[in-house]
Amino acid sequence: MFIRAYLRASTKDQDADRARADLIRFAADRGMSIASFYVENESGAKLSRPELFRLLDDAQPGDVLLVEQVDRLSRLTSRDWDKLKALIAAKGVRVVALDLPTSHQLIQPGDEFTSRMLGALNGMMLDMLAAIARKDYEDRRRRTQQGIERAKAEGRFTGRRPNAKRHEAVAKLLRQGLSWSEVEATTGASRSTVARIARGVKAPAE
Template sequence: MPFIRAYLRASTEEQDATRARADLEAFAAERGLEVAAWYTENESGAKLDRPELFRLINDARPGDVLLVEQVDRLSRLTQADWEALKAHLAAKRIRVVALDLPTSWDAARASTDDTTQALLDAVNRMLLDVLAVVARKDYEDRRRRQAQGIAKATAERRFKGKQPDLERYSRIATLLDMGMSWADVIATTGASRSTVARVVAARRAETAPSVG
């Protein structure tokens, strides 16, 4: 049976990266399998440099399974970074199984039919590419809406100075999503603490549930 390594990820420290653990355990149990190793981290999926993900890859042996809840837990990467990650996975012959990609589920079982396995691998590579592109688009769309929401909130406060720097605001939001502290965000972007506070307030206002 394949050695299953489960990967759990959330974007920020405030989010629970272990939320999907029970679902992954249930998936394995239904197939008479057991997750042999867990790798958990709070890092942005848009970031290639993720210590626990690469620890998993370094620990893996040929034929091991990388189990994730959804493809976007593995990647919200740019195309270039996604190709780099795929190259690392291919070099170790790691099979990706995602709960939101049913065609990948058979990879969690050992197969003696090389032709069938090769066909499944080819299909899964194609579908992984599609889902990775969708995940990246969703990430970029959310960043754009976030920047627009910040600009709108700033305008509604009768901001009379220079127009808001949407690119900077978006970068601040992205760094915060990656779990960076306010102090590090300020040092990295050169923004004032009040600017970071405005970004945080605008994001909260944008995501607050509507009433009525």
């Protein structure tokens, strides 16, 4: 059995690696260590997440997928959550989350009956927390949109302010002749941001 830790943050401005120490401590308290870490900055509302799927590709039956919170694994719609659950089940991977106490015993070997009972209970709790995480995601999006609409109505909405320092770095690298992909990798800017800045800079496109 290998413990594979999954760390996620929604944007490149957030620290996806923030919970690494907590996951290491959790495993160490149980006399175990984490075999590998999979870290990415992607929305939990997206099913397509390269590092998560790399983890599942690497995993073998009985391995543990360790996360800080269930919402690090999923803020998915019920349909996409069902797809992810099916893949996890097909791989024979056990999900353990620090915020889900019913899952903690799954990190320790046990008899078949106990493992099945804990697995069934953990599955129900996972479903509940995944649904709560999705609702929280939708509620926050709705509140944000309501705030934008209110600001527009009051003439206060100016849109998202550009990151001047990143803009300058992107423009500089483009002028030096780096490709769009190299600029993305170096600065963390999105493809659309690089494309927008490139329109005002003499640089080769891809």
